[in-house]
Amino acid sequence: MKASQFFISTLKEAPADAEVVSHKLMTRAGMIKKLGAGIYSYMPMGLRVIRKVEAIVREEMNRAGAVECTMPVIQPAELWQETGRFDKMGPELLRIKDRHERSFIVQPTSEEVVTDIARQELRSYKQLPKNLYQIQTKFRDERRPRFGLMRGREFIMKDAYSFDRDMAGAKASYQVMAAAYRRIFDRFGLSYRAVAADSGAIGGDLSEEFQVIAATGEDAIVYCPSSSYAANMEKAEALAPAGPRPAPGQALVKTPTPGKSTCADVAELLGLPLQRTVKSLVLATDTLNEAGEVARTQVWLLLLRGDHDMNEVKVGKVPGLEGFRFATVAEIESHFGCKPGYLGPIGLKQPVKIVADRDVAVMADWICGANEIDFHLTGVNWGRDVAEPDLVADLRNVVAGDASPDGQGVLAIERGIEVGHVFYLGTKYSQAMNATFLDENGKPQFMEMGCYGIGITRLPAAAIEQSHDERGIVWPDAIAPFTVVICPIGMDRSAEVKAAAEALHDDLAAAGVDVLLDDRGERPGAMFADWELIGVPHRVVISDRGLKEGQLEYQHRRDTAATKVPASEVSGFVKSRLQV
Incomplete structure (x- = not known):
């Protein structure tokens, strides 16, 4: 074409x-x-x-x-x-x-x-x-x-x-x-x-x-x-951590954390690793009556390590949490007596179901909200300070470095x-x-x-998105709009260039190559810029000077420089570079 x-x-x-x-x-x-x-x-x-x-x-x-x-x-x-x-x-x-x-x-x-x-x-x-x-x-x-x-x-x-x-x-x-x-x-x-x-x-x-x-x-x-x-x-x-839960090593302490409502801020204030903190996420599930009205609401407290993120798909598979929603502020305040940011499982106003992530279930001496504005609890331990969770489940997104579920290494x-x-x-x-x-x-x-x-x-x-550079698209051969573009310089002024370009085009086309001949008469810089932008994988440049030297220039879209190829061999050379 x-x-x-x-x-x-x-x-x-x-x-x-x-x-x-x-x-x-x-x-x-x-x-x-x-x-x-x-x-x-x-x-x-x-x-x-x-x-x-x-x-x-x-x-x-x-x-x-x-x-x-x-x-x-x-x-x-x-x-x-x-x-x-x-x-x-x-x-x-x-x-x-x-x-x-x-x-x-x-x-x-x-x-x-x-x-x-x-x-x-x-x-x-x-x-x-x-x-x-x-x-x-x-x-x-x-x-x-x-x-x-x-x-x-x-x-x-x-x-x-x-x-x-x-x-x-x-x-x-x-x-x-x-x-x-x-x-x-x-x-x-x-x-x-x-x-x-x-x-x-x-x-x-x-x-x-x-x-x-x-x-x-x-x-x-x-x-x-x-x-x-x-x-x-x-x-x-996310696999459960290996080994038993450590024994408590610290006393439970109510610690002032003025204005620090996130795990990251609390960890920074206390000079402790973020991995020592536990975040509280409050969900709710509604049971409907025959008329489709809410007959009963169950409030749930999910506990995840401070540096981990909740995986909503996994949470939705926890028994009882199918179709969950995030609890309203009113529901949170009625159960915890506190606004979000300082929540935890100790000192609840109304009972909730507690689900701990696998990592949290084996933590000792952890940090959580005290259910009071500007306060957190440090040295929290299961069994001693708070009852064991109602459920333990995989609730989080994995992170790089976690153990692979197949036991063959770590995740990336x-x-x-x-x-x-x-x-x-x-x-x-x-x-x-x-x-x-x-x-x-x-x-x-x-x-x-x-x-x-x-x-x-x-x-x-x-x-x-996978394959581009500052000049434009870099297509693989299989789905490029054209596989080869022939760029003749001065085709409108040189009968030799025109004849060589058309001969190469016809030869490649006859061989089933998806080839395009740029006969628009554009200046070399503009012509090359167009095809680099469009991303055609293979380019052949034909010029008077090259023909006099008996050579043409081939360049793959990924190449940084052109390769000189004898004019008599260029068709076979291009075909050998195509990805079948």
């Missing part, structure tokens, strides 16, 4: 609302154009990247035995009402009405529609297993769309759904998809990790996220450098961007929508399901 036939629109400056590198560079490189909040046009340069991502995904999904279909963007509300998600999903689900006042939604995902297809079409065990997938536009009405394609409202996603006759079959289908995802992300040429993820309310351990490694990633990825263990922060287990943490997720659903949707098949005995059984997603339009943004 020639540049004069294509659509190239680069900018020197990024728009003021572009916050992250991928948003800035995709806009400057003319890959996306903002239409509204979280809504973008995919310009020709960006669409080429998206189509390459789609092609790899489609090839591997087909290879894994999945069958492609397309489901509507606009879906009847009735299907979503069957599963309860029409009401439960909240404002992210865009609800609309047609001229007849019938309710519809703009799909954020398609579990309901695909389950409706399955319950109509898959009637016998002989038709299972099946896996249907689509590459389709989705919409989620994000409260605060930002970061360009990283968190937009309209996006393209590949979503697949497997249907099996039993749990064993569903697990086998899951493994097929997990393997396919690894092939997909290997082909993209990006550095990524497949990490164990929390399965939410459905339960089970079959859930993995695929995270592109990037320093700017929103997600924390926990892994063990000396083993294969990897999990997201929600899933990573890096940042990542989630671009894929494989998930075992079980019968959540098939039961809600009565999607059954007849088994060998003619008895109806609920289908076992799995779902598998890849953020098609998010992935290019993640690739840029």
Whole structure:
């Protein structure tokens, strides 16, 4: 292809609302154009990247035995009402009405529609297993769309759904998809990790996220450098400390801490390590009556070490804490007789359930609030000063240096961007929508399901976050908008340069190389700057001087300098550098 036939629109400056590198560079490189909040046009340069991502995904999904279909963007509300998600999903689900006042939604995902297809079409065990997938536009009405394609409202996603006759079959289908995802992300040429993820309310351990490694990633990825263990922060287990709890060594003392309401401030005031302090978090759970009104409220006190952070997913799995909320100030004052900042488990006004994190459960001589403004207690010990906790559980986020749950070393943490997720659903949707098949005995059984997603339009943004420099994007070969760009200098003035450039272009194109010839007549500096910004991996420069010397210049986007290559060998040289 020639540049004069294509659509190239680069900018020197990024728009003021572009916050992250991928948003800035995709806009400057003319890959996306903002239409509204979280809504973008995919310009020709960006669409080429998206189509390459789609092609790899489609090839591997087909290879894994999945069958492609397309489901509507606009879906009847009735299907979503069957599963309860029409009401439960909240404002992210865009609800609309047609001229007849019938309710519809703009799909954020398609579990309901695909389950409706399955319950109509898959009637016998002989038709299972099946896996249907689509590459389709989705919409989620994000409260605060930002970061360009990283968190937009309209996006393209590949979503697949497997249907099996039993749990064993569903697990086998899951493994097929997990393997396919690894092939997909290997082909993209990006550095990524497949990490164990929390399965939410459905339960089970079959859930993995695929995270592109990037320093700017929103997600924390926990892994063990000396083993294969990897999990997201929600899933990573903080092991109980080894050894018994030490015996008390200090007396309980009520200590003045004027104006010091945080563990960090108290530790600094007392000249003690932050690890000696214990923070108090007050939660509540409500029991509803048949009318949906609150019949009873249970207040809980969670105790974590001062330098640790609560993991809400883990807390939600503690028996009795499902559906918890943070307690109100009024509830806190009625139970503790004190405002937040100086709370602790001693001297309560009303009983609460106490849950200690595993680390706190083995601490001695610790520091906590005294339930009195401007005072804390030092030298607190279990059994002597406060009753043993009602429950001990893993309540916290892991930190670097914690023991790996597999016993193979210590944990490290890096940042990542989630671009894929494989998930075992079980019968959540098939039961809600009565999607059954007849088994060998003619008895109806609920289908076992799995779902598998890849953020098609998010992935290019993640690739840029991982790989860029001060000049622009650095694409891997597999998903670059063009693999090779030929930059002739003075093509409009030199018949020799023009002939050499067109000959090289035609030779590479005939070999199946995705090559572009820049015939715009731009000055060398402007031409090079454009292609470095756009991030084409391989560049060949042809000039009169070089042709007279019998040499052309090749430079990979990551190279700091060009390599001179004999003109007669440049085609083979470039082909040898391409990543197949």
